Amino acid sequence: MKHIYACDSHNHSSCSPDGNQAPREMLARAQDLRLYAWTLTDHCECQQYRERYEERVRLAWKEMEKLEGGSLRVYRGIELGQPMQNLEAAESVTGQFAYDFVIGSLHNLQDKPDFYYMDAAAMDPEELHSLLDDYWQELLDMIAWGGFDSLGHLTYPLRYIQGEHGVRVDMARHTERIDDIFSALVKADKALEVNTSGLRQKLGETMPNLELLRRYRRSGGKLVTLGSDAHCAEDLGGGIDEGMELLKAAGFTEFTIYEKRAPKQLPLE
Numbered sequence: 245m246k247h248i249y250a251c252d253s254h255n256h257s258s259c260s261p262d263g264n265q266a267p268r269e270m271l272a273r274a275q276d277l278r279l280y281a282w283t284l285t286d287h288c289e290c291q292q293y294r295e296r297y298e299e300r301v302r303l304a305w306k307e308m309e310k311l312e313g314g315s316l317r318v319y320r321g322i323e324l325g326q327p328m329q330n331l332e333a334a335e336s337v338t339g340q341f342a343y344d345f346v347i348g349s350l351h352n353l354q355d356k357p358d359f360y361y362m363d364a365a366a367m368d369p370e371e372l373h374s375l376l377d378d379y380w381q382e383l384l385d386m387i388a389w390g391g392f393d394s395l396g397h398l399t400y401p402l403r404y405i406q407g408e409h410g411v412r413v414d415m416a417r418h419t420e421r422i423d424d425i426f427s428a429l430v431k432a433d434k435a436l437e438v439n440t441s442g443l444r445q446k447l448g449e450t451m452p453n454l455e456l457l458r459r460y461r462r463s464g465g466k467l468v469t470l471g472s473d474a475h476c477a478e479d480l481g482g483g484i485d486e487g488m489e490l491l492k493a494a495g496f497t498e499f500t501i502y503e504k505r506a507p508k509q510l511p512l513e
């Protein structure tokens with residue numbers, strides 16, 4: 245890593261259905277990379293909690309309890325997907341285990357498939373805009389609920405709409421809503437995540453991108469976490485150096501990690 249304080253606060257092990265390496269292998273990679281701090285954040289898709297995640301979440305916690313980082317700071321986290329679609333599950337999970345860090349994410353709208361499975365090329369532009377409107381609204385509801393620390397991969401639908409299907413979306417139409425999200429985050433003392441996975445995918449930029457990071461800062465945003473969203477050891481730390489430079493370009497001097505659900509500011513060095 246090029247930065248002394250490089251931290252990866254969003255990644256997955258085999259405790260996630262789509263993860264590849266065991267937590268201890270992810271830890272070994274984090275140590276090899278000489279990260280300043282590493283937070284493992286396996287999935288809990290709240291709307292599928294009972295049938296698919298309850299057992300996994302318990303297992304992931306047990307595995308994290310065993311991890312010894314030595315000189316590496318190791319934090320225990322979780323990525324809560326769609327908490328608003330099963331608040332009971334979201335609150336039971338975060339109440340049961342003493343996480344350092346909770347990411348709030350939205351991968352699919354209520355009763356709709358993950359954006360990953362949507363054929364954006366076959367949809368008309370109005371349909372796409374209304375899908376995004378619903379996405380912003382559910383994020384605003386999530387912020388009003390407030391049971392998380394950092395908002396994961398804002399603009400996630402673009403990874404598929406623009407990245408995978410090559411359909412350009414006129415984002416000017418959504419600026420106001422996104423600014424509402426930024427103001428709500430600032431008011432609620434929640435962080436915004438810079439998710440660097442888009443840099444190694446067809447999208448070719450972070451979620452959110454530089455322009456939106458600038459807007460967030462202008463809205464008074466100070467808390468920003470950084471995550472590679474790696475699903476294998478090889479991708480761990482991927483794009484974190486670039487993400488730190490991007491934050492500097494957006495005018496930030498510090499970024500955030502979480503310990504025991506409390507933010508800690510670190511220099512972008």
Ligand SMILES: [Zn+2]
Binds near residue numbers: 323349351396397
């Ligand atoms: Zn996610």
Ligand SMILES: [Zn+2]
Binds near residue numbers: 254256
């Ligand atoms: Zn993730």
